[in-house]
Amino acid sequence: MKTPKIILWCYLIWYFSMMSIYFEPSLKLWASALGISFIIGFALILSTSQQGIHQDVWIKIRLFLFPFCVSSYSATIKGHDFILLFPNNRTHVLIGILNCTMFVVLIWIIKRLYKFSKKEALNQLAK
Template sequence: MKGFIQYLQAIKPGKMVLWCYLIWYGVTVFFYFDPSPKIWVNSAGISAVVGTGLLLSVSSGKRDPWQTFRLYLMPFCVSSFAALIKDQGFIVFISPNIHETLVSVLGCFLFLAMVLIVKARRHRA
């Protein structure tokens, strides 16, 4: 738990946005999950191809394992998200169901509030 608190204390805005993306993705997968292997295998394949391209495009020095993980995770999430919301009435990435959109927004809001609380407590100490 101490490591998690330290991570939140040091997190930069760019990574906070990425966490919100992941929260939004998780909520969408929760509401629209499809057990069809085709979606997940295709997404893994796209992730392998695009992730490798992204990995080759970044610095050739020592690689951060989490950066490498993100370079493969993002194309997986994008391709599976697109497959899950196809023909569901989404406007870009916004669900046509206000309840689902509110759950996503609330999840992001709670995460950001947690980060701000942790950072505020650090500055008080």
């Protein structure tokens, strides 16, 4: 996994970390976020598509997921004393950072194991 995708996954992990703490069960909030997601996501699909170029399904999913996460995040944190995207509560900030860090470490371990197993396989072939 390359660095840009790791960063995108960390964004999603941060989102889920904060939503698990500050979850707002308002049907109106989630319906609005879903509506915004469809409207903006469709506009993003139109603005990024070019004739003859096939867009990967995961790119299309992200184009709908971004506006959903942004709108639901901003509505959920409203009135919770956030500074930009960060809660004023240090423990909650640390939870988000720890979750992202655990993900990055896991990816690093998987990459190392993959490189090691690939190197080991090449050594076996060389014998």
